Amino acid sequence: MLINCFPxxxxxxxxxxxxxxxxxxxxxxxxxxxxxxxxxxxxxGLMLVWDSPHVYLFFGLEALFLxxxxxxxxxxxxxxxxxxLLIGAPMVYLYAVLLMDIPPSxxxxxxxxxxxxxxxxxSLASLLILAIPKLWFLKDKVKDRHxxxxxxxxxxFFTLMVTLTLLFSALIFNFxxxxxxxxxxxxxxxxxxxHISTAAQNHIENHxxxxxxxxxxxxxxxDTPEQWQAILSSLxxxxxxxxxxxxxxxxxxxVNASPLSRLLSIQKQQQSINIKDREYFIESFxxxxxxxxxxxxxxxFGNDAIIAMSAPFYxxxxxxxxxxxxxxxxxxxxxxxxxQVNKYSTDESVVMVDEQNQxxxxxxxxxxxxxxxFNFVINKGVYxxxxxxxxxxxxxxxxxxxxxxxxxxxxxxxxxxxxxxxxLLKLAEEQMFSSFILLLISLVCTFYISTKLSTLLTVPLxxxxxxxxxxxxxxxxxxxxxxxxxxxxxxxxxxxxxxQLVAHQLELEQTVANRTAELxxxxxxxxxxxxxxxxxxxxxxxxxxxxxxxxxxxCLRSEQAITVVLLDLDLFKRVNDNYGHLxxxxxxxxxxxxxxxxxxxxxxxVARYGGEEFLLILPLSNALHIEQHLNGFREALSQLNITxxxxxxxxxxxxxxxxxxxxxxYNVQLDKWIKVADDNLYQAKxxxxxxxxxNIISD
Ligand SMILES: Nc1nc2c(ncn2[C@@H]2O[C@H](COP(=O)(O)OP(=O)(O)OP(=O)(O)O)[C@@H](O)[C@H]2O)c(=O)[nH]1
Numbered sequence: 001m002l003i004n005c006f007p008x009x010x011x012x013x014x015x016x017x018x019x020x021x022x023x024x025x026x027x028x029x030x031x032x033x034x035x036x037x038x039x040x041x042x043x044x045g046l047m048l049v050w051d052s053p054h055v056y057l058f059f060g061l062e063a064l065f066l067x068x069x070x071x072x073x074x075x076x077x078x079x080x081x082x083x084x085l086l087i088g089a090p091m092v093y094l095y096a097v098l099l100m101d102i103p104p105s106x107x108x109x110x111x112x113x114x115x116x117x118x119x120x121x122x123s124l125a126s127l128l129i130l131a132i133p134k135l136w137f138l139k140d141k142v143k144d145r146h147x148x149x150x151x152x153x154x155x156x157f158f159t160l161m162v163t164l165t166l167l168f169s170a171l172i173f174n175f176x177x178x179x180x181x182x183x184x185x186x187x188x189x190x191x192x193x194x195h196i197s198t199a200a201q202n203h204i205e206n207h208x209x210x211x212x213x214x215x216x217x218x219x220x221x222x223d224t225p226e227q228w229q230a231i232l233s234s235l236x237x238x239x240x241x242x243x244x245x246x247x248x249x250x251x252x253x254x255v256n257a258s259p260l261s262r263l264l265s266i267q268k269q270q271q272s273i274n275i276k277d278r279e280y281f282i283e284s285f286x287x288x289x290x291x292x293x294x295x296x297x298x299x300x301f302g303n304d305a306i307i308a309m310s311a312p313f314y315x316x317x318x319x320x321x322x323x324x325x326x327x328x329x330x331x332x333x334x335x336x337x338x339x340q341v342n343k344y345s346t347d348e349s350v351v352m353v354d355e356q357n358q359x360x361x362x363x364x365x366x367x368x369x370x371x372x373x374f375n376f377v378i379n380k381g382v383y384x385x386x387x388x389x390x391x392x393x394x395x396x397x398x399x400x401x402x403x404x405x406x407x408x409x410x411x412x413x414x415x416x417x418x419x420x421x422x423x424l425l426k427l428a429e430e431q432m433f434s435s436f437i438l439l440l441i442s443l444v445c446t447f448y449i450s451t452k453l454s455t456l457l458t459v460p461l462x463x464x465x466x467x468x469x470x471x472x473x474x475x476x477x478x479x480x481x482x483x484x485x486x487x488x489x490x491x492x493x494x495x496x497x498x499x500q501l502v503a504h505q506l507e508l509e510q511t512v513a514n515r516t517a518e519l520x521x522x523x524x525x526x527x528x529x530x531x532x533x534x535x536x537x538x539x540x541x542x543x544x545x546x547x548x549x550x551x552x553x554x555c556l557r558s559e560q561a562i563t564v565v566l567l568d569l570d571l572f573k574r575v576n577d578n579y580g581h582l583x584x585x586x587x588x589x590x591x592x593x594x595x596x597x598x599x600x601x602x603x604x605x606v607a608r609y610g611g612e613e614f615l616l617i618l619p620l621s622n623a624l625h626i627e628q629h630l631n632g633f634r635e636a637l638s639q640l641n642i643t644x645x646x647x648x649x650x651x652x653x654x655x656x657x658x659x660x661x662x663x664x665x666y667n668v669q670l671d672k673w674i675k676v677a678d679d680n681l682y683q684a685k686x687x688x689x690x691x692x693x694x695n696i697i698s699d
């Protein structure tokens with residue numbers, strides 16, 4: 001707001017308002033309501049200058065319009081141009097016509113001035129936003145909804161540049177050219193007023209001298225009224241600017257006059273004309289001095305606007321005996337000849353007033369009555385110029401009617417030269433209009449050039465993008481060799497990168513495949529390890545329990561029997577005690593190997609149940625042969641020579657076996673089966689070990 005209190009003024013109220021630039025920045029970066037608040041503050045500064053609260057409406061609306069347009073991703077300059085075209089201009093028009101009483105001829109200027117102002121501060125704000133990246137941190141408040149095309153961005157940037165450059169240069173050029181014209185105008189008018197004043201003054205002085213000289217002549221050489229008449233008549237012929245001349249005797253009776261015919265016709269009717277009450281008679285006759293009256297309407301000899309010049313003349317050389325007075329009535333309308341010499345400009349008028357501000361002469365077109373008062377008001381309205389502006393017809397109007405200059409004569413009279421204001425405004429308007437046209441043409445060119453420019457860049461880029469978005473067909477490059485160097489270099493670098501990437505990818509795929517295979521192997525191994533007993537390599541108890549369910553299901557479907565066997569090495573403690581733990585371990589391994597050769601069907605599960613105890617789950621068991629098979633194993637084991645790894649001593653072990661053979665539907669829980677097998681094992685141990693006890697449960 002503070003900034004806005006000091007608007008930079010161009011000719012005739014063209015104001016460049018920095019506050020409005022801030023408003024546009026707020027609209028673009030922060031949105032409509034921030035912009036509205038900024039506009040309110042900025043308008044307060046403007047209002048002090050314009051003295052009109054309506055600026056709140058204009059600029060508040062403009063701020064909201066720009067803010068909402070920004071939310072729709074419309075560039076500020078385009079939005080502002082649209083605002084002034086659709087809302088601003090009609091609003092200023094109505095405001096000017098309804099509230100400011102501005103004549104229609106001035107509206108073009110006022111409206112285009114506002115539009116130009118709008119475009120300038122919007123362009124300036126947009127460029128500031130582009131140029132000061134620090135402002136972008138505010139940008140989060142209003143996000144771009146869509147990505148903009150490069151051509152649109154380029155066009156906008158160029159448009160901003162062109163608008164700002166052109167408008168600024170046009171305004172500055174117009175400003176200086178108008179300033180210069182004003183200086184010249186002022187100079188011309190000053191010269192003219194001095195010229196006219198000098199001419200008028202000379203005219204009066206000449207005629208004053210004529211009266212004075214004639215009075216002297218009458219003193220010296222004329223004694224009779226006849227002689228007076230002759231002098232008067234010849235004098236009048238030489239100085240026709242006197243509308244009439246007369247000589248009055250000491251009794252104030254007119255004795256001579258020119259034109260004589262008038263005197264004679266008056267005398268016929270009235271006998272004589274007495275002028276003792278006339279100021280010029282009193283001043284010259286009684287006060288013995290040369291006298292020039294104020295302007296007045298004549299009487300007696302006519303009623304023209306005149307000034308009377310009078311001087312006394314005497315009968316004797318000592319000037320003791322007064323013979324009468326001589327008077328000449330200077331016709332004020334004769335000043336028009338002075339005006340006529342000033343006819344170099346048709347829109348110029350002259351007004352000459354006396355010391356009482358009565359119009360002595362006014363150019364015809366002003367239509368002033370002679371001797372009426374010259375009233376005028378100095379215009380301090382909305383138009384600012386380096387010239388003095390006045391209104392004389394419509395004194396309340398804010399629109400100035402005339403540019404004026406004046407000069408005071410020695411006798412207290414003043415000459416005014418008035419020049420119509422509207423041609424000057426018209427000139428400013430024409431200059432502004434031509435700036436507009438120039439702007440329009442430049443914008444069309446800008447659109448064309450920026451589209452071409454962006455095509456130069458976007459087409460090769462698009463081609464590069466296409467090249468890389470399609471699957472590699474192994475075909476040669478389709479990029480135009482004439483594309484810009486940077487784009488072609490980008491393309492080449494991308495091709496190299498892509499090749500490197502593909503090679504790297506293949507290498508990576510191979511590595512991944514190898515690693516996956518290794519991992520799979522390790523995984524299998526791990527799974528095995530999890531399920532295997534590390535000492536014997538047999539499945540462990542957990543695996544057997546887990547697998548039991550699957551085997552049970554399988555046998556249930558085929559209604560087959562399952563045998564669950566528990567085997568416990570006999571007196572194993574002694575093995576450890578006699579041959580050592582390593583021998584015990586070796587024994588366990590040998591028993592396991594033998595078990596695996598005896599129970600080798602894929603479907604059989606041979607597991608170490610714990611310590612020197614083993615578990616067999618044998619599905620699809622033949623109840624008739626199972627006991628025999630178990631005993632076969634038991635006997636084979638009892639024959640097996642086991643060698644202690646330490647001292648190489650050989651020894652043998654036996655095994656006790658408890659088992660159960662039953663149909664799969666016997667029980668779903670392995671514990672139940674094991675319980676029976678364990679009981680049988682217990683029995684086998686009880687009965688002296690190295691034997692098999694089996695329960696065959698049939699339906
Ligand atoms: N070397 C070795 N010994 C084990 C292992 N697991 C268990 N043992 C031993 O096996 C022996 C089992 O002894 P007991 O439970 O008393 O049974 P036993 O000596 O076999 O007697 P019965 O079962 O009654 O015939 C204990 O001494 C355990 O230390 C093993 O992995 N390695």
